[in-house]
Amino acid sequence: MKQIGRYRLDEVEGFGAFATVWRGFDVELETPVAVKVLAENWAHHADVRERFLAEARLLRQIHDPRVVRVHDIGTHEDRPFFVMDYVSGGTVADRVKPPGSTEDALRLAVECARAVQVLHDEGMLHRDVKPSNLLIAEDGRVLVADLGSAKRLAEASGVTVTTGTPAYMAPEQARGAPVGPRSDVYSLGAVTYELLSGRPPYDVSDPGTLLHRSNDSRPAPLASSGTVPRNLDHLLASSLATRPDDRPESAAAFADTLEQIAGGAKVRHVRRVRREVSPGLAITLAVLVFAASAAATWFLIG
Template sequence: MTAPVQIGSYRIERLLGVGSFAMVWLGYDSALDSHVAIKVLAENWSHDLRVRERFLDEARLLRWLDHERLVRVHAVGELADGRPYSVMAWADGGSLRDRLARGPLPAATAVRLLGEIAAGVAVLHRYGIVHRDLTPGNILFRSGTPEATGAGPAGEQVLIADLGLAKALAAASGLTARAGTPGYMAPEQDDPLAVVDTRADVFGLGRLGFRLLGVDAGRPGSGVRLRDGVPPRVAAVLGRATAAHPADRHPDAAAFRAALNRATPDGQGRAYAAPRRYRVKVAGVAVVVVAAVGGTTAEPGGTTTGTGSGGPGSATHTSGPITVTLPAGWRATGEGWAGRYADDGNLEPALVMSPEPRRWAADSALPGAFVGLSASTAARTTPAGFVAEHPHADCIALPARATRQAGVDWVVVTFSCDRGRPVIVEAAGLGPGRTGLVYVQITPPAGSGPDFVDTLLAGVRVR
């Protein structure tokens, strides 16, 4: 194999790795004085349209997600021979496979690392994406700052890579090709007629846990042996994650991570770094900015009652201690604030409401709202301080106003935006009895004004 001298505008320095479908080269951008990883489709697959499309799907998917827990894609191109390539951020710390080849990691480090891997997979699950091939070779490390979300030892970021086998949940069932790596692949991935969903990735996380912690799970359901220093309850978490039947596993990566946290009372399963602010980008538009490790979204769940008329007897939705009155035509989902944990290790309560709540974060044409309750946030800042932490790019903040609705004194800031959603409203207040900080982010329907916002806030109740 002859190494290329140049790919696009990048000078090729060396080969980083070779996989079943592609090879990855280290490229150098002289204009920006930086290195990149360039993934090129292998020659023997260049004429297979199915594989070619899968290769490009991975690049499109990573570009669309654009999340710091995932390998980022900067551009795509095509070689002179027609093979596609993608230009990605270089994971200069290598892979988990490389590190495990040098010997086992300390038990405490391994447990924390497993929690970070689960947080990265949870990003995919929040957008309805199943990875389907979680292996040590697909977990990468990138040097960074200790404050970075997903930071590991010495400030490294833990990244999820190789989404070539990932598929949207809606397309992940039915007559799909067998995909995955033996030893990490869920049993149902061997059945072309089986439904493959987020629980297949939970199985992969469990198997990664066995590999990291030096235990031998054997077949699913068999006994496990933990290394010294691993909290005993972690065994139960890994055992459930690798159950033979998907219904017996944790429902998704966020639930797996929460269980891991509860099994490590000293916090070993939690993130390496303290929470910080970051902007969640969807389709190139800054949508939500939240001080939370792992992002902002409501995990599925909750109870809805009523008619949904928007007037007396309107539908309501309850998520833990939060109950909201739904505007006409809106629905709600959610029972947990992803990445934000209470003292008991459970997710703090949250929900999303919209005419189509599962699409709201990704579709700038949809009105909707996120509602969350956080005792930990109330302990560190005020409602005004929390709202001040949430700027929006390409938006102008109008003067803050105060309104009292349903016994809560709200601080409200409205942003007028040039791109994406024309209006974004940030609101925060203290729950009755100072039970926690109540945070609401609203993208109101077109043509509505402050009255819509105040009516929505009046329908937010905390018990």
């Protein structure tokens, strides 16, 4: 068993190039926590260390149930760490393979977009929106986490350092061009596409395909599967547009449209059910159609 101060580290929940996140336990308050610890090999890099601590400060500043909250920060054996809420429902990445129903996928996608909008309202871009950075609470809320790549909107209008995950990264972000809220909207479109299909919208195994994507590029449509409304394909295509101006103007607008489509999909389903008729009624209708046709024919001959 490992321990940092009063925090017991029980199991690794996730890890990346710079840090490890543990599922832990606060032995004094007797409550589960998540503890993020900077990797030992980066502990003496001043720029990485500062970026790690900046993430903790950003998370601490936001008071919203859709963003993971930081409760404590410290250093253990010269490695900084910070302590966060433990979110027990896993991540959105756990829900993409195999994909769930269209209704569940849309509900989760709306939650993701609402969480990202909270960051934008606080004047921040996430710049690494992806399924593993979106946590699911027991009540179904999605919480945004991992602000290691976050940047203040006021600082994002110039040339930026490329950061993020290629499968979910907007083309302008990959090029180091100025970014904005619509860059995160692109990432939300990619997450939504994967929730619906079980795969990212584009193959980016060759980074050049992201850097040189044409303006008329569109992801493979999903409506042909019969489970996705056609207008949802239109929304996904616009959110994944190469040009930022062609995307929904905000994460909130993206969420609003998703909700409208989800409501419309339910209405269409109800209408299909209403069109079903009993065999007896079908025979009666057929007789009436035949009689009307015969009468029309007699009238024309006469």
